[in-house]
Amino acid sequence: MFLLREVIPTDLEQLRDLARRLNTLNLPNDSARLQKLVDVSRGSFGGVYREAKFRDYLFVLEDLAEDRLIGSCLIIAQHGTYERPAVYFNVREEQKYSTTLDKHFVHQVLQLTFNYDGPTEIGGLILHPDYRGHQLKLGKLLSFVRFLFIGLHRDLFRDRIVAELLPPLNPDGTSDLWDCLGQNFTHLDYRTADLLSRDNVEFIRSLFPSTPIYTSLLPEHVRDLIGVVGKRTRPAKRMLEGIGFRWDHSIDPFDGGPTYAVEANRCEPVTRTKRVAFAGEFGEDERADGRALVSVEDESREARFMASLCEYREVDGGVELRGEALEKLAPEGEVGMMRLSW
Template structure:
C-alpha cells in the first residue's frame, strides 16, 4: 500500500537520494540538502495553514521508502514573479501587393500571478509504469478539492522542455544563453527556482523576439515537452488542462492551465462520511481517498464499499493508514475502470 502525505524533515536523506536519481535535468529538485530543507520548511508551514508551497511524498507504507514527490504551489507570481514567454501571432497585409504575412513573437510576461501551480511530479526512475504517477498527480487535485479556499480559480503546470540525449536544450542554446552570458542552462534554471528572479527582469529582453528569425532547431522545440514528460502532459490534458501558447523562458517547454473547478479529478471527487470499518464487500470500487485534515493530510488508493444507502465502508488497515475512523469525513475519487 502506498500513501501520499506531507513531506517531513525525516525524509531529507531519501529526498536527496531521489534527487540524485533524476539529476541532471530536474534543476528545480536538486540533490542539495540546503535547498531541499528549505522546501521542507516551506511545505510544513503550508500544511500548518501558514504558507502556499505544499510538497508531498509518495511513501511505501510498510517500508517507509520514498517513491516520489508531488507539489502544489498557491499564489504564484505574487511575491516572486513567475516569468513565461507568451507567443502571439501578428498578421500584416499589403493590399498593393495582395500579400499577407503572419509573424509569431515571444513576449516576456508574468501571466499567472495569484494562480496555483502543480509540479514537482517526480518518481523513482526504477518504478515508472507502476501507477505511481497517477497516484501522485491526482493527490494534488484531492488536496485542492478538499481545501478549495486555499487555492485560486486557475491552475497551471509548466513542463520541462525538450532536450537531446546529452541534455542539451536547443531553445536555450539559440535563445536563453545569449541573455544570460556565463550561465549554463542548469545554473539559470536553478537561480529561477531559488531566488526572487530579479536577474530575469534585469537581463531578459523587453522587446518581442520574432520566432521566424530563430534557427529551425529552436523553433522545432517551442512548446515541445521532454520525452520523459510526455506521460505527465497526457495526464494533464486528460484532466482538462489546455496549452495556449505559453512556454518556459529557458527551454521552451509547454505551460498548460485549467480552471480549478473544471479539473476532472476535482469535479468528480465527493465528500462522504465513513459508516463502518470492516471488509468492504457490497458494490466495492477502487478509489483514491483522502482525509479532511490539512496537517495530517493523507491520500491512498483503497477499496471502498458502497451499500444500498450509500454508506461507506473501508478496511481497518486502510482506515488506520489514512487516520480515519467511523464518522470521519473523507473525499472519494472513483478510479476509471
C-alpha cells in the same frame, strides 16, 4: 502497500537520497533548498501562512513495506507574486503585408510577460525509476493527490491551475532554445539560469528584450521545439488534457516547454472530490463499487494529511472502505474521497 502523505522533517534524509539519485530540476540535489521546501510545506499544511503566495505543499509517496520514499509532488498555491513574478513567453502571431511587393507573412512572435498575481501551479512530480510502470499507476496517484487536496481545500488555492511541461531536452539536459536565445542575453548556462530563477527573476526582467522576438530569426530545429512536449512528458500531457487542461499559448522562457491550464471549477478530479462519512470496512468476499483515492486529515498526527488507494462500497450514510493501507490511514468520521475511473 503505498501511502501518500505530507512531508515530515524526518523525511529529509530520504529526500536527499532521492535527489542524489535523480538530481532533477523538480527535486534538486541541494540540501538547503530541500530543507527550505520541507519547512515551507510544514508551515503550509499547518496553516501558518495566511496568504497563498507563501504556501507550497510537498507530498511524498512511501512504500510502506520497504519503509522507503519513492516519489514526491508539489502544489504551489500561487505561482507569480510581487516578490517573485511568474515569467513566460506569450506565443502569438503577427501579420505583415507589403503593398509594394504584394507579400503577406504571418510571423510567430514571443512576448516576454510577467504575472504578479498568478494561478496555482502543480509541479515537482518525480517517481523513482524502479517504480515506474507499476500496475497501480503510482505516477498517476502522485499527480491526482494534488487535485484531491485542492478539491478538499478550494479556499486555499486560486481559481486557475497551471502545469508547466518539459519539452524535448538534449541528452545532457541542456536546452537548444536557451542556448540560442537566453544565453545570449545572460551568459548563463541553462541549468544555472533555471535554478536561479526559482528564487529570483530580476535578471530576466533586466536583461531579456521587452520587445517581441520573431522566431523566424531562430534556427528551424529550435523553432520546432516551441510549445512541444518531450517524449517522457507526453503521458502527463495526455492525462492533463483528459481532465480539462489545455495549452494556454505560453512557454517557459528557458526551454520552451508549454504551460497547460484549467479553471479549477472545470477540472474534473477537483470537482469530483467530496467529503463523505466513513461507515467502516467491508470484507474481502464482498463486492466493491469501485476504487477511490481516500484521504484522512488529523492535526494530532505528525503527517496531518495522508491518502491511499482504496476500494469503496456505497452504503446508507456514507462509504465502506477496503485497502492495504487502510490501517495506516485509520479513518474516523469523515474522509476525503475522489472516485477513480482507471
